[in-house]
Amino acid sequence: xxxxPSGRALSDFTVELDVYSGPYEWLLALxxxxxxxxxxxxxxxxxxxYVQARNPEAPNALERDTDFAGSxxxxxxxxxxxxxxxxxxxxxxxxxxxxxEQLAERLTxxxxxxxxxxxxxxxxxxxxxxxxxxxxxxxxxxxLRIDPNRIxxxxxxxxxxxAEPPVRHLGPITVTLQELASLIRAALAGGGPVPYExxxxxxDRLHSAVTFAAALSLxxxxxxxxxxxxPLGPLTLEPIQ
Amino acid sequence: MSEPRAAHLxxxxxxxxxxxxxxxxxxxxxGLPEQEVGSALSDLARRYSPEESGILxxxxxxxxxxxxxxxxxxxxxxxxxxxxxxxxxxxxYEVLSCALYHxxxxxxxxxxxxxxxxxxxxxxxxxxxxxxEVGADRESPGSPALLDVTEELLVAAGAASRxxxxxxETLLGEEELARVRERLHTAGEAPETx
Numbered sequence: 001x002x003x004x005p006s007g008r009a010l011s012d013f014t015v016e017l018d019v020y021s022g023p024y025e026w027l028l029a030l031x032x033x034x035x036x037x038x039x040x041x042x043x044x045x046x047x048x049x050y051v052q053a054r055n056p057e058a059p060n061a062l063e064r065d066t067d068f069a070g071s072x073x074x075x076x077x078x079x080x081x082x083x084x085x086x087x088x089x090x091x092x093x094x095x096x097x098x099x100x101e102q103l104a105e106r107l108t109x110x111x112x113x114x115x116x117x118x119x120x121x122x123x124x125x126x127x128x129x130x131x132x133x134x135x136x137x138x139x140x141x142x143x144l145r146i147d148p149n150r151i152x153x154x155x156x157x158x159x160x161x162x163a164e165p166p167v168r169h170l171g172p173i174t175v176t177l178q179e180l181a182s183l184i185r186a187a188l189a190g191g192g193p194v195p196y197e198x199x200x201x202x203x204d205r206l207h208s209a210v211t212f213a214a215a216l217s218l219x220x221x222x223x224x225x226x227x228x229x230x231p232l233g234p235l236t237l238e239p240i241q
Numbered sequence: 242m243s244e245p246r247a248a249h250l251x252x253x254x255x256x257x258x259x260x261x262x263x264x265x266x267x268x269x270x271x272g273l274p275e276q277e278v279g280s281a282l283s284d285l286a287r288r289y290s291p292e293e294s295g296i297l298x299x300x301x302x303x304x305x306x307x308x309x310x311x312x313x314x315x316x317x318x319x320x321x322x323x324x325x326x327x328x329x330x331x332x333x334y335e336v337l338s339c340a341l342y343h344x345x346x347x348x349x350x351x352x353x354x355x356x357x358x359x360x361x362x363x364x365x366x367x368x369x370x371x372x373x374e375v376g377a378d379r380e381s382p383g384s385p386a387l388l389d390v391t392e393e394l395l396v397a398a399g400a401a402s403r404x405x406x407x408x409x410e411t412l413l414g415e416e417e418l419a420r421v422r423e424r425l426h427t428a429g430e431a432p433e434t435x
Contacts, residue, residue, distance in 0.1 A: 129310075
């Protein structure tokens, strides 16, 4: 693992974990793109690696520490959310208080499963060096056994609709994508490019966000082009002639 | 050419299989009675022992499988030019242990045992072929899928069957159980703080 004191904060911080080896910033990107499961990343180990590589004498030590603390806190939050039990009906449920006996029973059950997991890990480790024949036989036509119940189950899953999510927490609809798409079309009717900032100048955050979504939608449909000369720079909407 | 011996036939079939082959299948494809296949397997087990060969005969997942000797793993992995899969996390082993000892069970039952949402871990284990959906719990609303461990898990753990694993009750000592109960009892008696 290395931590170069020069350059952009954390850009040279690389990590060596079982699940990933490379730049820390790429690790964050892989987690955000869900190409790496957050639950697989040992956060305690990650923090230990940072602390080990930290150089308090570096000119930007404070900036690095701040960046790392911020991203590590976000990872902790993300991991805790991923691991939190989901409410079955979408409503907040207050779990009934358990008696000490029930709690003991639950804990005992979990501890047994955990011991089983430890034994399983040891068996996996002991058997990791076995490699079977690489000769894979193709399945023979007509000799595949198909369980009708499994086909029925697969069909049921394919054709069933998921439950409608609850929307009671949402307020009344005050703005639609269509309205703001019409606004963009009208602004572009003159033929020239229109800065996004100008379009949303007098709008609140909700309208600005929906305007952006409408612009993306129109760009996707081929009605306009979005131009941005640099990351986070001004955005311009140009009509496609 | 003389008739091949029973052990030769069984050996030839096993060599071509990447998966464990059941005794009944060996008997069926070689045309030999199961008893004769059994004694051929005993012959092969002696010949393919860790001390004698780079290949081992293993009794895993309800069948027989020829695999390389772990002592030769490094050379084999260099030749195949493939890395071993990423090690499983502690959470993944816990989910597998749930399915092994309490399966088939639903995703929510796994989460209930572990006390945390395990859906992402389950997804990862299904992708790796160690867990599979084996049916549906028709008693529960929405008939959620039932999950169980696969043949791949038994092979990876070097187990002939589920019975090869120690019973769940033996995994936790009485002393440890007593300690857990004692701690809970003490916590229950602690005075409430404002």
